[in-house]
Amino acid sequence: MKSCVVRGVWCVAVVVLACQARAGGGARRGPSAGAFDGKTAFTYVERQMAFGLRIPGTPAHRATGDWILSQLRTRADTVIVQEIPHGALQLRNYFARFQPAATDRVLFLAHWDTRPHADQSQNLGQQRLPVPGANDGASGVAVLLGVADALKQRAPSLGVDLLFVDGEDYGNFADSTDVLIGSRWFAAHQPPGYQPLYGVLFDMVGDKDLQIYQEGNSLAVAPEVVQRVWQVAADLGYGRVFVPSPRHTLTDDHVSLQRAGIHAIDVVDFDYPFWHTTEDTIDKVSAASLQIVGDVAVALVR
Numbered sequence: 496m497k498s499c500v501v502r503g504v505w506c507v508a509v510v511v512l513a514c515q516a517r518a519g520g521g522a523r524r525g526p527s528a529g530a531f532d533g534k535t536a537f538t539y540v541e542r543q544m545a546f547g548l549r550i551p552g553t554p555a556h557r558a559t560g561d562w563i564l565s566q567l568r569t570r571a572d573t574v575i576v577q578e579i580p581h582g583a584l585q586l587r588n589y590f591a592r593f594q595p596a597a598t599d600r601v602l603f604l605a606h607w608d609t610r611p612h613a614d615q616s617q618n619l620g621q622q623r624l625p626v627p628g629a630n631d632g633a634s635g636v637a638v639l640l641g642v643a644d645a646l647k648q649r650a651p652s653l654g655v656d657l658l659f660v661d662g663e664d665y666g667n668f669a670d671s672t673d674v675l676i677g678s679r680w681f682a683a684h685q686p687p688g689y690q691p692l693y694g695v696l697f698d699m700v701g702d703k704d705l706q707i708y709q710e711g712n713s714l715a716v717a718p719e720v721v722q723r724v725w726q727v728a729a730d731l732g733y734g735r736v737f738v739p740s741p742r743h744t745l746t747d748d749h750v751s752l753q754r755a756g757i758h759a760i761d762v763v764d765f766d767y768p769f770w771h772t773t774e775d776t777i778d779k780v781s782a783a784s785l786q787i788v789g790d791v792a793v794a795l796v797r
């Protein structure tokens with residue numbers, strides 16, 4: 496009985512010490528609370544790849560969409576589903592909102608579909624095959640879901656909207672009717688009075704050999720947003736990845752939003768040798784790259 500009392504006193508002492516340590520600047524909480532986790536984000540790439548090809552109109556596409564929606568419903572304050580009729584296809588955008596009442600808002604977006612044809616494959620025989628979409632599709636979704644994790648842990652300092660667009664990569668970019676479907680739909684069906692401060696598209700951001708140059712249409716329409724994002728990256732020590740010079744000019748989902756008056760930019764590594772080929776597989780993607788891009792995204796809204 497006596498030894499038991501002594502043990503009890505010891506336990507109380509340990510608890511008091513632990514409380515004191517916690518009170519001393521929150522050190523036990525750790526700097527990672529509310530931070531982006533690249534390793535977890537990588538599991539979101541794995542999960543999407545496990546569904547198979549996310550080609551509109553296929554069971555794998557529908558199952559992936561259902562999974563993304565379920566993930567958002569456990570993290571965001573509100574989630575809006577946009578049903579998009581497109582010929583025989585039924586597509587879906589997801590619009591997940593944090594701090595929905597906040598007037599000052601930032602919009603992040605990525606496409607969640609994958610391309611039916613690997614038309615950039617050097618092997619002509621493979622051009623009719625589908626693109627696996629580990630980087631072109633899954634990486635952007637993984638970053639946005641990782642951001643959702645971070646914002647659920649610790650609310651952002653302003654409103655944040657995460658838009659997952661469907662049908663970005665379905666058809667031929669030359670004729671434009673079967674591409675950027677979800678972003679064009681969103682541009683035409685925005686919430687009443689919606690005017691975010693700016694938008695950032697994340698596309699092909701998981702490449703192990705990550706170098707993100709400034710994109711031409713982003714610089715033309717929203718140079719102040721490019722400046723802000725690249726400055727945040729430099730402040731985080733990522734200046735070698737977010738290279739502060741222009742390179743490619745791309746037709747991507749950000750252009751749909753720009754046409755609707757939103758200052759949106761494209762964060763994209765277009766020097767990806769496996770783009771629109773059958774080789775866009777998960778071995779080309781790394782948690783370290785997702786970490787860098789996710790850190791920048793979260794820092795923008797802290």
Ligand SMILES: [Zn+2]
Nearest residue numbers: 610631664771
């Ligand atoms: Zn693509």
